[in-house]
Amino acid sequence: MRNGADSLPPASRPSSRSRRPPRLRTGLAALAFMAFISAPRATEIENEPARDLFGAVSKPSPGSPRPIGFFSKGCLAGAVQLPITGEDWQVMRLSRNRNWGMPALLRTIEHIARDAHRAGWPGLLIGDMSQPRGGPMKTGHASHQIGLDVDIWLTPMPSYVLTPAEREEMSAVNVVAPDRLTVDRSVWSPAHLALIKAAAEQPETTRVFVNPAIKKELCRTAGSDRGWMTKVRPYWGHDDHIHVRIACPAGAASCEEQEPPPEGDGCAEKDLAYWFQPEVLHPTPGKPRPPLPLSALPGECRSVLLER
Numbered sequence: 001m002r003n004g005a006d007s008l009p010p011a012s013r014p015s016s017r018s019r020r021p022p023r024l025r026t027g028l029a030a031l032a033f034m035a036f037i038s039a040p041r042a043t044e045i046e047n048e049p050a051r052d053l054f055g056a057v058s059k060p061s062p063g064s065p066r067p068i069g070f071f072s073k074g075c076l077a078g079a080v081q082l083p084i085t086g087e088d089w090q091v092m093r094l095s096r097n098r099n100w101g102m103p104a105l106l107r108t109i110e111h112i113a114r115d116a117h118r119a120g121w122p123g124l125l126i127g128d129m130s131q132p133r134g135g136p137m138k139t140g141h142a143s144h145q146i147g148l149d150v151d152i153w154l155t156p157m158p159s160y161v162l163t164p165a166e167r168e169e170m171s172a173v174n175v176v177a178p179d180r181l182t183v184d185r186s187v188w189s190p191a192h193l194a195l196i197k198a199a200a201e202q203p204e205t206t207r208v209f210v211n212p213a214i215k216k217e218l219c220r221t222a223g224s225d226r227g228w229m230t231k232v233r234p235y236w237g238h239d240d241h242i243h244v245r246i247a248c249p250a251g252a253a254s255c256e257e258q259e260p261p262p263e264g265d266g267c268a269e270k271d272l273a274y275w276f277q278p279e280v281l282h283p284t285p286g287k288p289r290p291p292l293p294l295s296a297l298p299g300e301c302r303s304v305l306l307e308r
């Protein structure tokens with residue numbers, strides 16, 4: 001999935017209800033054990049699903065922040081945690097413990113929140129960033145693995161501080177109409193465009209993934225100042241949140257950059273038509289892809305996983 005995005009297309013989305021594989025217990029026991037002993041034992045967990053190993057760690061690794069590998073095949077050393085309440089953002093679903101990232105991503109979030117607020121969007125509700133040590137997740141995403149991706153809800157932030165319970169239970173508002181062809185006019189507003197523009201206009205932002213119906217609406221209403229539209233890419237899902245990806249920070253030698261998006265605003269008939277074909281709009285579910293084993297990740301991710 002080199003051009004790939006956030007969540008997998010529905011055809012290959014792994015079921016989040018799948019039962020925990022029996023070998024997981026062995027893997028986690030091995031992991032706990034290996035934290036105390038020498039590295040060669042790490043070979044025992046090479047074939048374990050990386051999502052189970054990284055999903056079981058609740059704290060970041062020590063040392064300086066470093067993204068390792070690719071957005072959909074990597075991990076994150078020395079992650080920093082986004083405060084759960086900022087001046088104009090609030091983190092949702094605290095129980096997931098996914099508000100970790102590179103310091104550059106935290107700055108980007110602050111800047112998007114500030115710019116969007118000035119443009120009429122009250123504040124950001126922050127969905128998933130990365131796990132404490134990045135890596136694949138048990139549920140929800142193909143990417144978000146190296147601390148440079150963040151989901152931002154397409155729901156305006158309320159004017160009060162949400163309780164932890166509200167952050168678990170509140171739902172994001174779907175802005176796509178039931179026919180999937182347009183946005184839902186009863187919830188879509190010019191402020192939604194302002195939010196997406198603020199996200200795309202940050203210099204370090206490389207891509208903003210949105211539902212194709214949202215991209216089509218932006219094409220219709222963006223006006224003449226639309227250089228930022230190049231970064232706004234249609235992708236399955238993303239009907240109640242946007243996904244913002246930033247570039248590998250300068251000097252991050254182990255971070256693998258994604259190729260830039262094609263030039264232009266992506267609004268030509270040939271750009272959009274693909275997404276509105278019936279079989280693309282409503283794909284038939286296929287077999288889930290097998291989870292990535294630890295051995296598929298860059299070598300440095302073993303020490304990131306095991307360091308105490």
Ligand SMILES: [Zn+2]
Pocket residue numbers: 006007141144149150151242243244
């Ligand atoms: Zn995402």
